[in-house]
Amino acid sequence: MTSSAGGFPRYAEGMGLWEHRGKVAVVGYGYSEIDRRWDGVSMDRTLGAFQLAAMQNAIEDAGLTAADIDGFMCSEAMAGDSWAQEDRGDPRPYFDPPYDSEDGLSLTSADWLIAGMAREGTPLSNLQYIDRNQLAIGQETGKAAQVVGDGQANVLLMTYNMGNVPGRYKLEEGDYSEGARKWSAPWGWMTSAMMQHAFVFMQYCTKYGGSHDDLAPFVLNQRRNGLLTPWGYYAQHEPYQITLEDYLTQRYICWPNGLLDSDRPVNHAFAMIFTTAERAKDMKQKPIYVLSHVQASHPTKSTMATLEDHEAFTDSLARRLYEGAGARPEDLDIFNPYDGFATFTQSYLEGFQWHGVKRGEAFDFYAGDIRVEGPHPFNSSGGNLGCGRTRTAMYTDSIEQLRGTAGARQVTVRAETAAMGQVTPGGNGHIFLSVHPQI
Amino acid sequence: MPKTIPVPDALDKPFWDAVNEKRLVLQFCTACEKLQYPIKADCVHCDVKGQLEWKEVEGKGHILETLVVHDTRVVRLKGDVPFNVAIISLDEDPDINFLANLPGTPVNEAPQGAAVEVVFEELEPGRFIHDWKVVE
Amino acid sequence: MEQRIPVTSSEDGAGEAGRRPVGLISFDIDGTLTTGHGPGPITREMVERAKEWGYIIGSCSDRPVGDQKNMWETWGIEVSFTVLKHMLDSVKSRFEADSYVHIGDTDVDYHFARVSGFDFLQVQTMDPEPWMLSPEDGQCHWGPEGRTR
Numbered sequence: 001m002t003s004s005a006g007g008f009p010r011y012a013e014g015m016g017l018w019e020h021r022g023k024v025a026v027v028g029y030g031y032s033e034i035d036r037r038w039d040g041v042s043m044d045r046t047l048g049a050f051q052l053a054a055m056q057n058a059i060e061d062a063g064l065t066a067a068d069i070d071g072f073m074c075s076e077a078m079a080g081d082s083w084a085q086e087d088r089g090d091p092r093p094y095f096d097p098p099y100d101s102e103d104g105l106s107l108t109s110a111d112w113l114i115a116g117m118a119r120e121g122t123p124l125s126n127l128q129y130i131d132r133n134q135l136a137i138g139q140e141t142g143k144a145a146q147v148v149g150d151g152q153a154n155v156l157l158m159t160y161n162m163g164n165v166p167g168r169y170k171l172e173e174g175d176y177s178e179g180a181r182k183w184s185a186p187w188g189w190m191t192s193a194m195m196q197h198a199f200v201f202m203q204y205c206t207k208y209g210g211s212h213d214d215l216a217p218f219v220l221n222q223r224r225n226g227l228l229t230p231w232g233y234y235a236q237h238e239p240y241q242i243t244l245e246d247y248l249t250q251r252y253i254c255w256p257n258g259l260l261d262s263d264r265p266v267n268h269a270f271a272m273i274f275t276t277a278e279r280a281k282d283m284k285q286k287p288i289y290v291l292s293h294v295q296a297s298h299p300t301k302s303t304m305a306t307l308e309d310h311e312a313f314t315d316s317l318a319r320r321l322y323e324g325a326g327a328r329p330e331d332l333d334i335f336n337p338y339d340g341f342a343t344f345t346q347s348y349l350e351g352f353q354w355h356g357v358k359r360g361e362a363f364d365f366y367a368g369d370i371r372v373e374g375p376h377p378f379n380s381s382g383g384n385l386g387c388g389r390t391r392t393a394m395y396t397d398s399i400e401q402l403r404g405t406a407g408a409r410q411v412t413v414r415a416e417t418a419a420m421g422q423v424t425p426g427g428n429g430h431i432f433l434s435v436h437p438q439i
Numbered sequence: 440m441p442k443t444i445p446v447p448d449a450l451d452k453p454f455w456d457a458v459n460e461k462r463l464v465l466q467f468c469t470a471c472e473k474l475q476y477p478i479k480a481d482c483v484h485c486d487v488k489g490q491l492e493w494k495e496v497e498g499k500g501h502i503l504e505t506l507v508v509h510d511t512r513v514v515r516l517k518g519d520v521p522f523n524v525a526i527i528s529l530d531e532d533p534d535i536n537f538l539a540n541l542p543g544t545p546v547n548e549a550p551q552g553a554a555v556e557v558v559f560e561e562l563e564p565g566r567f568i569h570d571w572k573v574v575e
Numbered sequence: 576m577e578q579r580i581p582v583t584s585s586e587d588g589a590g591e592a593g594r595r596p597v598g599l600i601s602f603d604i605d606g607t608l609t610t611g612h613g614p615g616p617i618t619r620e621m622v623e624r625a626k627e628w629g630y631i632i633g634s635c636s637d638r639p640v641g642d643q644k645n646m647w648e649t650w651g652i653e654v655s656f657t658v659l660k661h662m663l664d665s666v667k668s669r670f671e672a673d674s675y676v677h678i679g680d681t682d683v684d685y686h687f688a689r690v691s692g693f694d695f696l697q698v699q700t701m702d703p704e705p706w707m708l709s710p711e712d713g714q715c716h717w718g719p720e721g722r723t724r
Contacts, residue, residue: 036612039720166613171682173514175444182445183477186568187538188508188516188524195506199526202504206551237612238642246639251661254524255507255547259637301483302476302536304526306503509661510683517682 008139008295008429009146010324013316018292018324020149022437025280025287028062028273029399030054034233034388035267037164038105043095047079047163048104051269052116055159058271059122063284064155066122069273071129071153072114073144075136078107079163106165108269113159129153136160137391138338138422138429141272142293145431148274149290155279161269162389183303190254193424194341196304198257201343203307205256208360212256215342216247218366218378219260219385222339225372226386228408229397233266233388261342263384270392272399277437288402291417291439292324292432296425305426310344311359313425314351321352321419325432327439329353332432333414334401336394338422339383347425349378377411381420394420402435440519440540442570444562451478453493459567461559465535467494474532498557500527500571503536505549521546527555527571539571549573599672600625601656601663603679604636607698609718610646615680615698616717617707619650625706631655631670635663635677635687660684664691698722 010018032050043049059066094100098119103112110132117124129152134140137160144158177185189195205211223242226232234240242260250258280287298305298313322328329352337348346362355376357365370378381397384390398418400406417439421430447455457464466475470487474494481488505525511517523546529535541549542558555571562568602622605611609618626632633656634643643657656666660683667675677688678696688695696704699722703715 039613170512171514172443172512175515176446177443178446178448180477181443182447182451184538185513186442186445187540187570188440188511188513188519188522189538190508190512195524198506199504202506206504240639240642240645242639243641246641249659249662251509251637251659252507253510255509255521299483302534303538304536306536510686517686520686 008297009143010293010320011295011297013320015320016323017326018149020145021291021325022289022434023277024145024148024274024290025277026272026290026399026433027275027280027283027285027287028058028060028064029396030057030059030061030271031231031392031396032057032269034231034236034390035164036233036237036264036388037166038267040166043099045267046099046105047161047267047269048098048108048112048116050267051108051113051159051161051271052120054161054269054271055113055117055157056120056122058157058159058273061285062273064273066117067125068155069124069157070126071131071144071147071156072110072124072127073131073134073140073147073156073158074108074110074113075134075140075160076107076109076132077135078102079161106163108161124157129156134160135427136423136429137270137395139295140429141395141421141431142295142429144272144274145290145293148276155273155275157271157273159269159271160392162266162391164265164267164389194257194262195254197341197344197424198254199304200307200310200347201256204346207307208363210363212258213248214363214366215261216244217370218345219247219342220244221366221370222342222379222382222385224382224386225380225409226382226393228372229382229387229393230407231396232382232386232393233264233268233390234386257341257343260385263340263389266388266390268388268390268392270390270395272395286403286435288399288433288435289437290431291327291434292321294320294324294430296428298426300426310347310425311351313428314347317421317425317428317430318348318352321430321432325434325439327417327432329356331417331439332419333416334377334380334398334411334418336379336381336383336398336418336420338391338394338424339379339385340389340391340423342385344425345379345383352419354378372409372411375413377413380406380409380411382409391422394422398433402433440522440542441515442540442560442562442568443513443515444566445568450480454478457493457495458559458569459565461567462495463498463557463569464493464495466491474529474535476529476535476537496529496531499530500537500555500557501530502526502539502541502549502551502553502555502573503528504551505541507546523549525549525555525571537569537571542570542572544573596673597629597631597671598674598676599631599666599670601633601635601666601675601677601693603660603677603681603684603698604634604638604643604646606680607678607684609720610650614718614720616720616722617678617698618716618718619652620709621707622650623652624710625704626652626654628706630706631672633657633666635660635666635679660687663687663693667692
């Protein structure tokens with residue numbers, strides 16, 4: 001059994017067509033239930049329990065058994081703040097095994113998940129490849145496709161979670177700032193990416209015109225799409241549409257970023273199965289081929305990255321993804337870029353030139369018909385803003401759109417290709433899927 | 440505004456020592472001739488290592504944009520919301536940017552693009568921090 | 576500018592001299608009321624009793640106003656105000672009362688109470704108010720989730 005480090009396979013310019021284009025396929029996906037937070041007592045609704053359910057659902061969706069899986073990939077990074085770190089309440093009272101540590105509660109290790117599958121009678125008994133070091137699902141999906149293309153695994157189960165335990169995010173207490181925080185905290189800069197993107201968004205408005213309120217049609221449509229996603233947080237727990245007045249009167253955390261521009265953390269997990277196109281031929285689901293994938297990791301050269309940086313980053317991302325797939329912008333039918341904060345999604349929309357949108361044109365595009373039943377069904381998943389901070393709604397929607405099983409969200413335009421990814425312009429991974437092995 | 444107090448380390452001590460003398464001294468890479476801030480072990484612009492020196496800059500800049508913080512995790516600043524957080528580009532090298540609270544400028548009134556100059560605020564006896572103020 | 580609404584809890588015809596003090600209570604929802612996400616400790620019965628006792632009641636939450644109204648409709652309680660969290664000061668300008676209290680569970684509640692001239696009661700640590708006590712046994716019966724989160 002080999003265990004691989006999580007390097008990015010495709011981050012460089014000029015790599016051309018992906019060498020495994022059309023030779024790797026997505027043949028299954030699964031997801032868990034969703035909660036705003038784990039309630040601290042329901043052991044069947046922990047992050048770990050949710051993730052095991054997502055993995056089992058993906059295996060079932062693919063028509064496989066756990067014994068068919070020979071590759072496993074996950075991210076062991078903590079999915080949210082741990083209870084022990086939060087700003088009120090006592091340190092977590094741990095529980096009987098397997099919940100006698102943070103593992104399974106605010107993070108999930110590969111060992112915990114593999115042991116959990118065995119405990120539940122669905123052992124991953126034939127693993128030949130394990131990768132536990134993925135950063136986030138954007139990079140993880142590309143790495144999964146690459147591993148199968150390279151022949152390191154034949155049937156790979158990839159899983160990702162986003163967790164949320166009781167309490168608010170931790171506060172930054174004390175009178176002193178050390179390490180990297182000494183360059184930001186004294187002036188009130190929070191650790192969140194929110195302020196970085198609020199700054200770039202302000203530069204965007206200065207350069208191209210428009211204001212925060214021009215995001216309203218996009219944010220309202222994200223919620224609408226989310227309400228059409230039956231498993232999503234809002235559809236499940238707060239099933240109401242927000243209004244323009246709600247948007248315009250929202251509370252600002254850091255102008256120009258308000259509460260409704262920010263995704264809400266949830267407890268949720270997702271899984272996906274990749275295999276070779278050859279193996280996929282006779283499987284339960286019609287294969288969805290991987291045509292390309294790319295990653296990006298750009299250091300910030302001063303205190304803050306700028307609009308110029310983010311435009312260059314997303315131009316590169318789009319150029320490389322299209323190049324790897326042998327595709328052009330007009331070949332991309334379904335586009336589900338990231339929306340953790342509403343203030344940066346236009347970077348991707350314009351960088352990928354989806355439906356012909358060029359730099360500075362996003363607000364006009366948002367003001368048009370972007371509904372799923374319309375001609376420009378942008379971010380048909382509803383993303384994080386519509387489904388909660390799962391980071392995976394973009395993947396479930398893309399697969400469902402290509403399968404034709406998106407239900408009330410099914411677009412009326414052609415749905416043969418899809419691109420999706422995350423997280424930020426500076427640190428990212430995208431993947432290009434298609435119902436055909438090539439464009 | 441009660442800024443948190445930066446704790447110098449071996450790498451950035453010369454920067455903070457200069458700030459305590461009310462001077463702004465940045466890193467300068469003699470290989471690629473680029474200024475660097477924040478202080479880091481290696482040049483972020485080129486692959487050449489070990490070529491970083493210290494260079495005093497004039498402390499003139501312009502406001503790129505200004506955000507207004509209404510809610511913060513930094514407990515020491517909670518009592519001061521809402522407050523400005525501006526991003527300042529340095530005139531000597533516009534690729535260098537700083538954060539600023541723009542002392543004296545009310546929130547929502549920061550003039551985008553305005554000229555600013557560095558000021559030094561004493562946080563503890565003898566310990567200063569740099570901020571930026573709109574030039575009248 | 577909205578007109579400030581004079582409020583009295585005295586019976587009809589009672590003059591100013593016979594006026595009882597009137598209190599206003601603003602409730603946060605999530606983490607404060609049992610209907611919140613996550614559920615807080617203050618029950619529907621407590622809120623209803625506060626209203627019966629003559630308090631001016633309403634909600635002040637980050638939930639959209641429409642959702643706040645839906646929540647109160649579901650609970651079957653008619654309230655005097657439903658405002659966004661950063662608009663708590665508008666409540667004070669709309670209603671004349673002798674005391675203004677906001678009950679919530681976070682430092683954001685505390686902040687907006689402070690800047691809006693309200694007293695703040697943190698729901699996890701507050702002593703039970705008289706209107707929270709059951710008329711049957713004189714005890715405070717917090718919601719099923721308790722006050723631990």
